Amino acid sequence: MKPAPFIRHVPRTVGEAVRILGEVAGQDGRVLAGGQSLVPIMAFRLARPAHLVDINEIEELGRIRNDGAMLSIGALVRHRAFHKPVVPGPFGAMLAQVARHIAHYPIRTRGTFCGSIAHADPASEWCLVAATLEATMVAESTRGARSIAAKDFFQGIMTTALKEDELLTEVRLPLPPGDTKFGFNEFSRRAGDFAMAAALAAFRLQGGKIVEARIGVGGAEARPRRIAEAEAALHGQAPSDKAFRAAAAVAATAIEPLEDHQTDAAYRRDLVRAVVRRALEQAAS
Numbered sequence: 001m002k003p004a005p006f007i008r009h010v011p012r013t014v015g016e017a018v019r020i021l022g023e024v025a026g027q028d029g030r031v032l033a034g035g036q037s038l039v040p041i042m043a044f045r046l047a048r049p050a051h052l053v054d055i056n057e058i059e060e061l062g063r064i065r066n067d068g069a070m071l072s073i074g075a076l077v078r079h080r081a082f083h084k085p086v087v088p089g090p091f092g093a094m095l096a097q098v099a100r101h102i103a104h105y106p107i108r109t110r111g112t113f114c115g116s117i118a119h120a121d122p123a124s125e126w127c128l129v130a131a132t133l134e135a136t137m138v139a140e141s142t143r144g145a146r147s148i149a150a151k152d153f154f155q156g157i158m159t160t161a162l163k164e165d166e167l168l169t170e171v172r173l174p175l176p177p178g179d180t181k182f183g184f185n186e187f188s189r190r191a192g193d194f195a196m197a198a199a200l201a202a203f204r205l206q207g208g209k210i211v212e213a214r215i216g217v218g219g220a221e222a223r224p225r226r227i228a229e230a231e232a233a234l235h236g237q238a239p240s241d242k243a244f245r246a247a248a249a250v251a252a253t254a255i256e257p258l259e260d261h262q263t264d265a266a267y268r269r270d271l272v273r274a275v276v277r278r279a280l281e282q283a284a285s
Helices: 014-027 038-043 089-099 105-110 113-119 125-132 228-234 241-254 265-284
Strands: 007-009 030-032 051-054 064-066 070-074 136-141 144-149 154-156 167-174 181-187 197-206 209-218
Touching: 007 014, 014 051, 014 136, 014 167, 030 038, 070 113, 089 125, 089 181, 113 125, 113 167, 125 154, 125 167, 125 197, 125 209, 181 265, 197 265, 209 228, 209 241, 209 265, 228 241, 241 265
Parallel strands: 007 051, 030 051
Antiparallel strands: 064 070, 070 167, 136 144, 136 167, 181 197, 197 209
């Protein structure tokens, strides 16, 4: 099928983009960046925006900046930018590992980090990273810019705190201490499919004990989030199979699992138990 007729706008600056978006948002105006989510649903006419604000000519949105405290990722940074570590150490290696799990290579060459965040699919790997590491989303409109914490940004299945006239210009990820250990694991039926459950684990060791634990789960609930109960179960524990299994069991109990024709609640809990344990094991290895 082909999309319904629309008017394409091509701004050259962020200011121009937010001005146009402010004018057309009320007519179901949409932002086009990578288009890997929007274009297919337009082709099936599940979405019929009258206007597209194509931001691909805004050069400043294609940058990744590291100020020593934050990694700022512009709205046009493609998934492929993370195929190699964008920062040294375990953090950069973790981002590269996560990127390799996103869909297929052709999609990664065009799709964008911020587009994935704005789309807010529960199975999105980048949404899981943002939620676990407490990213900040920067949204701009004709009213100015505002910062939105990840815990407030993701509100449900493909639902965010973005207003219809706001442009997500960048995502800011706090840079963790250099000795932070990371692990990531996801389960999908085939390589490149949407994850049915995914987990990101991070922690530091002090005196051989786990501190500053973070356990995030995605794909299993309506939105990605940290599982505070599982983090508490790890605090002060030495890395071990027993500790990891206990934390994974707590995570599986704490979620409110999605159900569909393929998976019931019990199966999703089993998946979460597995991916959390494997992510923790990877972090410790």
